Amino acid sequence: xxxxxxxxxxxxxxxGEKTHASDFSYVGxxxxxxxxxxxxxxxxxxxxxxxxxxxxxxxxxxxxxxxxSKVSRKSVQPNPEERIPKxxxxxxxxxxxxxxxxxxxxxxxxxxxxxxHINNENCWQPIMKFxxxxxxxxxQEEININRKKRIPDSRVHCCIYFIPPTGHCLRPLDVEFxxxxxxxxxxxxxxxKADTLTLEERDFFKQTIREELRANGxxxxxxxxxxxxxxxxxxxxxxxxxxxxxxxxxxxEYQVNGKRILGRKTKWGTIEVENIGxxxxxxxxxLLIRTHMQNIKDITGSIHYETYRVRRLNESNAHFKSxxxxxxxxxxxxxxxxxxxxxxxxxxxxxxxxxVMSHEM
Amino acid sequence: xxxxxxxxxxxxxxTGEETAEEKQYVGFATLPNQVHRKSVKKGFDFTLMVAGxxxxxxxTLVNSLFLTDLYKERKLLNxxxxxxxxxxxxxxxxxxxxxxxxxxxxxxxxxxxxxAVNNNECWKPITDYIDQQFEQYFRDESGLNxxxxxxxxVHCCLYFIPPFGHGLRPVDVEFxxxxxxxxxxxxxxxxxDCLTPNEIKKLKDRIREEIDKFGIKVYQxxxxxxxEDEEFKQLDKELKECTPFAVIGSNxxxxxxxxxxxxxxxxxxxxxxENQSHCDFVKLRNMLIRSHMHDLKDVTCDxxxxxxxxxxxxxxxxxxxxxxxxESPIPILPLSTPDVETEKLIKLKDEELKRxxxxxxxxxxxxxxxxx
Numbered sequence: 001x002x003x004x005x006x007x008x009x010x011x012x013x014x015x016g017e018k019t020h021a022s023d024f025s026y027v028g029x030x031x032x033x034x035x036x037x038x039x040x041x042x043x044x045x046x047x048x049x050x051x052x053x054x055x056x057x058x059x060x061x062x063x064x065x066x067x068x069s070k071v072s073r074k075s076v077q078p079n080p081e082e083r084i085p086k087x088x089x090x091x092x093x094x095x096x097x098x099x100x101x102x103x104x105x106x107x108x109x110x111x112x113x114x115x116x117h118i119n120n121e122n123c124w125q126p127i128m129k130f131x132x133x134x135x136x137x138x139x140q141e142e143i144n145i146n147r148k149k150r151i152p153d154s155r156v157h158c159c160i161y162f163i164p165p166t167g168h169c170l171r172p173l174d175v176e177f178x179x180x181x182x183x184x185x186x187x188x189x190x191x192x193k194a195d196t197l198t199l200e201e202r203d204f205f206k207q208t209i210r211e212e213l214r215a216n217g218x219x220x221x222x223x224x225x226x227x228x229x230x231x232x233x234x235x236x237x238x239x240x241x242x243x244x245x246x247x248x249x250x251x252x253e254y255q256v257n258g259k260r261i262l263g264r265k266t267k268w269g270t271i272e273v274e275n276i277g278x279x280x281x282x283x284x285x286x287l288l289i290r291t292h293m294q295n296i297k298d299i300t301g302s303i304h305y306e307t308y309r310v311r312r313l314n315e316s317n318a319h320f321k322s323x324x325x326x327x328x329x330x331x332x333x334x335x336x337x338x339x340x341x342x343x344x345x346x347x348x349x350x351x352x353x354x355x356v357m358s359h360e361m
Numbered sequence: 362x363x364x365x366x367x368x369x370x371x372x373x374x375x376t377g378e379e380t381a382e383e384k385q386y387v388g389f390a391t392l393p394n395q396v397h398r399k400s401v402k403k404g405f406d407f408t409l410m411v412a413g414x415x416x417x418x419x420x421t422l423v424n425s426l427f428l429t430d431l432y433k434e435r436k437l438l439n440x441x442x443x444x445x446x447x448x449x450x451x452x453x454x455x456x457x458x459x460x461x462x463x464x465x466x467x468x469x470x471x472x473x474x475x476x477a478v479n480n481n482e483c484w485k486p487i488t489d490y491i492d493q494q495f496e497q498y499f500r501d502e503s504g505l506n507x508x509x510x511x512x513x514x515v516h517c518c519l520y521f522i523p524p525f526g527h528g529l530r531p532v533d534v535e536f537x538x539x540x541x542x543x544x545x546x547x548x549x550x551x552x553x554d555c556l557t558p559n560e561i562k563k564l565k566d567r568i569r570e571e572i573d574k575f576g577i578k579v580y581q582x583x584x585x586x587x588x589e590d591e592e593f594k595q596l597d598k599e600l601k602e603c604t605p606f607a608v609i610g611s612n613x614x615x616x617x618x619x620x621x622x623x624x625x626x627x628x629x630x631x632x633x634x635e636n637q638s639h640c641d642f643v644k645l646r647n648m649l650i651r652s653h654m655h656d657l658k659d660v661t662c663d664x665x666x667x668x669x670x671x672x673x674x675x676x677x678x679x680x681x682x683x684x685x686x687x688e689s690p691i692p693i694l695p696l697s698t699p700d701v702e703t704e705k706l707i708k709l710k711d712e713e714l715k716r717x718x719x720x721x722x723x724x725x726x727x728x729x730x731x732x733x
Binding site (some may be wrong): 052054055056057058084116117118119121164165166167168172173175192193196197198199211264265266267268269270271272277278 | 530535554556603627630631639
């Protein structure tokens with residue numbers, strides 16, 4: 001391909017550069033990238049992030065810091081009372097934010113009550129149920145005969161799990177939760193309130209956590225098995241050396257060296273949130289937003305969701321086969337339970353109310 | 362004390378003149394001194410319990426408080442091992458001597474508290490332990506040989522509240538309610554270096570509110586006598602307003618402002634443990650060791666132990682009444698269990714060994730002097 005003056009690199013061509021195209025061999029295939037970009041900008045993006053962790057670990061503050069706006073549940077409630085709810089609640093708040101012409105519908109899903117009680121057994125169940133419900137809703141839309149052009153995506157793309165900075169190791173609750181949920185959603189573990197650990201303590205803690213995740217077979221994002229090629233693997237390996245990120249969140253600004261920065265001011269110094277010498281917030285932000293956001297969504301869509309879908313269809317097929325009927329091909333029934341329950345698939349192919357299956361991992 | 366000086370000055374030389382005042386002088390004002398001298402010889406003992414989730418900095422704080430290293434041999438469990446862990450009670454004893462005063466310090470540690478997924482009644486082993494110590498003391502007190510009663514009762518319990526929450530969590534409330542009538546509870550805010558001054562203030566207010574709301578009886582500092590000087594009263598007032606203490610512990614020495622201090626080195630600054638504007642460690646240390654240690658022991662003996670004893674006797678008499686037997690309300694309890702006996706023997710032998718060691722050292726020193 002020595003004729004074409006431009007090598008095959010994926011950067012989008014700006015309109016102005018089309019004047020180059022007086023080259024004979026330039027076809028213009030790469031202009032499709034620009035078209036895609038324009039379309040995507042018109043459509044806007046969706047991102048659903050779930051935050052899980054004990055109360056007081058700074059989840060809402062971190063969300064506000066990540067997106068530089070008040071997107072958390074606490075900022076939306078008029079009178080936030082900080083009490084621990086009796087059962088775990090799932091609270092989902094959506095915001096439309098915009099930057100440089102790119103629109104995003106950001107949904108933050110909060111889970112107050114997780115891990116706060118004396119007996120925390122099965123506290124992960126409401127969360128798993130919620131995630132599966134979102135997959136189910138998407139599945140129902142997908143198998144509709146008259147589908148919407150763009151199915152609203154409420155699937156949880158990423159779950160940020162907050163580990164309290166004890167400095168020793170993971171707690172049994174952390175292990176139990178991550179073991180179960182890493183199979184249905186992308187988990188990004190972070191060390192919360194990391195300003196309580198010195199650098200050596202932080203490194204030791206991270207190493208211990210990584211070992212324990214390995215020992216328990218917990219695959220957090222970025223998962224090794226989903227690396228597409230060597231380039232990917234290299235980049236992701238670097239990230240894997242650094243997780244879990246030790247983060248500090250803040251939505252207050254202070255003046256440091258003539259600049260206004262986000263931080264926390266104490267009697268012995270000011271912690272700068274975006275300074276990578278102080279904490280790893282910048283790495284987390286880059287991972288989640290600047291470099292891997294699309295990858296996270298892809299993995300959710302093409303792997304986690306597909307796993308769910310395959311399982312559901314298999315279950316309903318099995319149930320279907322045990323009951324001869326003259327319904328048209330794959331019309332997944334409402335439930336995949338082995339026992340026979342009344343279901344009423346309607347003519348337009350949408351199965352009636354569905355119940356959630358309980359599948360323990 | 363002026364009376365002391367007068368007493369001393371009377372011993373060597375008897376002068377002819379005696380003022381009218383001195384004629385009235387009896388001399389029992391020296392009793393506090395005599396008690397002082399006797400207790401210094403005997404030595405003091407103090408039992409401190411530390412409770413809280415793992416990773417709250419309990420061991421570091423204990424080491425910082427007493428400038429020792431009690432946890433050299435500790436092995437921390439990983440998450441897998443912790444899944445099946447139950448709450449244990451581990452005792453560390455250390456003898457500390459300072460300016461001739463000996464202190465036998467016992468730290469009762471409670472690893473495993475609050476770490477499991479299901480923490481129902483995780484405080485039960487702790488309340489059982491405290492009750493056991495009371496029971497043993499009760500038996501000793503009612504026994505026949507009361508010369509060398511060993512006091513293993515827990516004098517104080519430091520409870521570490523995590524700084525990450527918004528106040529007391531359910532497990533904190535339940536723990537303190539189960540223990541507030543058995544032991545002096547001093548709640549602390551652990552790892553206070555992750556909070557800004559505003560956050561500390563809010564958290565302290567919140568915790569004090571919740572302690573009132575739930576009716577938890579934490580250790581109250583005794584009121585100052587009205588004849589104490591103003592400075593003391595001011596200090597006392599500050600102390601009371603500062604609870605619960607927000608503490609930071611450290612065993613590492615760092616260089617700050619040209620001095621070597623104990624602290625924690627961060628990229629954004631250095632936290633000094635003994636700097637009063639950084640945390641309340643100094644206040645806690647002063648309160649626990651320098652001013653209120655004796656009061657803690659008194660309250661344990663006078664209030665908590667007496668409560669236990671009264672309860673115990675009541676149960677016994679009601680049982681006896683049921684059995685229709687006429688016995689005195691203080692029956693002679695059966696002799697202590699063999700374990701306690703052996704422990705006492707070991708302690709006696711230990712002391713003998715120490716005395717012999719001291720004599721040996723003295724003799725060696727004398728021989729060494731003679732050689733020179």
